[in-house]
Amino acid sequence: MSVPGNLLHPFSEPAKSESDFVNVVSAEGSVLTDDTGKQYLDGMASLWYCQVGHGRREIIDAVTTQLNTLATYNTFDPFTNDRAREAAALIASKSPLPDARVFLGCSGSEAIDTSLKLARIVQQRRGRPDKQMIVRRTHGYHGTNFGGTSAQGIEPNREGWGELVPHFVEVPNDNIEEAAKVFAEHGERIAAVVSEPVQGAGGVWPPEDGYLQGLRRLCDQHDALLIFDEVICGFGRTGSWFASQTFGVTPDLMTFAKGVTSGYQPLSGVIISAEVATELSEPGFLLRTGYTYSGHPASCAAAVANIELIESEGLVERANHIGKKTVEGFDALVADGMVKSYRGVGAVWAVEIGRDAIPAKQAMLDRGVVVRGVGESLIWCPPLVVTDDQIGMFIETMEQVLS
Ligand SMILES: Cc1ncc(COP(=O)(O)O)c(C=O)c1O
Known part of the structure; x- marks a missing residue:
């Protein structure tokens, strides 16, 4: 489809072609799969909501x-x-x-x-x-x-x-x-x-x-x-x-x-x-x-x-652990001069990158990590079951995108 389809997407340009959207077909834990088989780390818990991760029986x-x-x-x-x-x-x-x-x-x-x-x-x-x-x-x-x-x-x-x-x-x-x-x-x-x-x-x-x-x-x-x-x-x-x-x-x-x-x-x-x-x-x-x-x-x-x-599963406490691991990663990026500052609490964070965040957000998506861009900030709000390795992947991907 190269034209907008019947579906009118929320908070989107109505003129955007339906084929330019990411068609999510399945999800498990903190990982999404699209219709081409490409996988993504869901760094936004969909839209700030999927605390327990996807696919929970x-x-x-x-x-x-x-x-x-x-x-x-x-x-x-x-x-x-x-x-x-x-x-x-x-x-x-x-x-x-x-x-x-x-x-x-x-x-x-x-x-x-x-x-x-x-x-x-x-x-x-x-x-x-x-x-x-x-x-x-x-x-x-x-x-x-x-x-x-x-x-x-x-x-x-x-x-x-x-x-x-x-x-x-x-x-x-x-x-x-x-x-x-x-x-x-x-x-x-x-x-x-x-x-x-x-x-x-x-x-x-x-x-x-x-x-x-x-x-x-x-x-x-x-x-x-x-x-x-x-x-x-x-x-x-x-x-x-x-x-x-x-x-x-x-x-x-x-x-x-x-x-x-x-x-x-x-x-x-x-x-x-x-x-x-x-x-x-x-x-x-x-x-x-x-x-x-x-x-x-x-x-x-x-x-x-x-x-x-x-x-x-102790996910309320786990939010604090996610925060600690996230901050360790952000501190390293700040020390390397890649990002300016960060703010947040528990498992919801923004990192200031000092430039328009939308291209960076898109580059993260291309590399398989879903984040949001607001102003000059990238937003990270993962499922509370996100693993330490996945937090590491988020930080590494940000490092690649920002360098
Ligand atoms: C703080 C806050 N209040 C209200 C809403 C509206 O919720 P809904 O989109 O389910 O209507 C949102 C959605 O993101 C939100 O973040």
């Missing part, structure tokens, strides 16, 4: 068993199902909010839009209807539905769609004083702050020391809710189950997706602190939001099996 079997028992049913009132209840309880138990309620959806974008709606409705129910503003951070990525697009701190992603959701205000991602100024001016009207603890798609930006604590303090002082978007950070990526635990800051609402199932089935959600959930628990109050596939039993079966694998 444990998850495939759990989903198959579920499909053979109850393939699908909704969880709108009056229905529920065992897998949805089990997944919610397991997710809450790993979170810093063990008594939380857990709302389920399919995508990170659904989780984010739901968290923004929940923040506003909670403020209304507290008798603060003027509190509608949402504070977002530069470099933040929160999905592509209208709420998440409005919450984006990556400007090009907000452009071209016409008017977005009103009452969003942006603060720099690294300066708590600037956030304090916004709160001083608008505190009475701020419903919530939405923040990735470690910003991912915007280029892997761990928080400055004290920054997340500062956001927590400002929210407490001004009766605003703190939403952590843990869609990338959750389920071991930063060396704890959630980045909230890595950085010792507890939000009111947390979104998750990706690593919750390692992508084997679509699942996302919002973890809602017990205190916030109380605002919604008045008898007779009806929560008028949710999705057809909220609590889908096959997705929830994938989550339960995936979380059990992360636990039994």
Whole structure:
């Protein structure tokens, strides 16, 4: 095919020919194979999500068993199902909010839009209807539905769609004083702050020391809710189950997706602190939001099996080992003058190469290593089962490409 086919790819040039895409036909562990038989090291865990690696029978079997028992049913009132209840309880138990309620959806974008709606409705129910503003951070990525697009701190992603959701205000991602100024001016009207603890798609930006604590303090002082978007950070990526635990800051609402199932089935959600959930628990109050596939039993079966694998294989701790090995490699590249600097935590890293990263990313792909390029950074976010030899291969390939 030398023309675009029927498939319209996300975040891609619609004019690009279908034959110019890499056609992935199978995957095992951290290795992908395309339709020509070429193999690639999956240095991005697909799209920041495949914690347990590809081809895991444990998850495939759990989903198959579920499909053979109850393939699908909704969880709108009056229905529920065992897998949805089990997944919610397991997710809450790993979170810093063990008594939380857990709302389920399919995508990170659904989780984010739901968290923004929940923040506003909670403020209304507290008798603060003027509190509608949402504070977002530069470099933040929160999905592509209208709420998440409005919450984006990556400007090009907000452009071209016409008017977005009103009452969003942006603060720099690294300066708590600037956030304090916004709160001083608008505190009475701020419903919530939405923040990735470690910003991912915007280029892997761990928080400055004290920054997340500062956001927590400002929210407490001004009766605003703190939403952590843990869609990338959750389920071991930063060396704890959630980045909230890595950085010792507890939000009111947390979104998750990706690593919750390692992508084997679509699942996302919002973890809602017990205190916030109380605002919604008045008898007779009806929560008028949710999705057809909220609590889908096959997705929830994938989550339960995936979380059990992360636990039994010690993958949360393994993220820290990956970080240590990655940093050893980066240090050598810095010492050789090949790269300028690096940043990250656990198993998510960016390395600054001092030039446009897109050609370097392409050269890595040609040599069989999948990474991302953002600005002048190459991004590395491998499955948590990546081996030391594979980390070595990533570093060696980068060395070849950059020299
Ligand atoms: C932090 C964060 N939030 C939300 C999203 C949106 O998730 P989805 O693409 O599943 O809608 C993403 C996706 O990369 C993300 O990284």
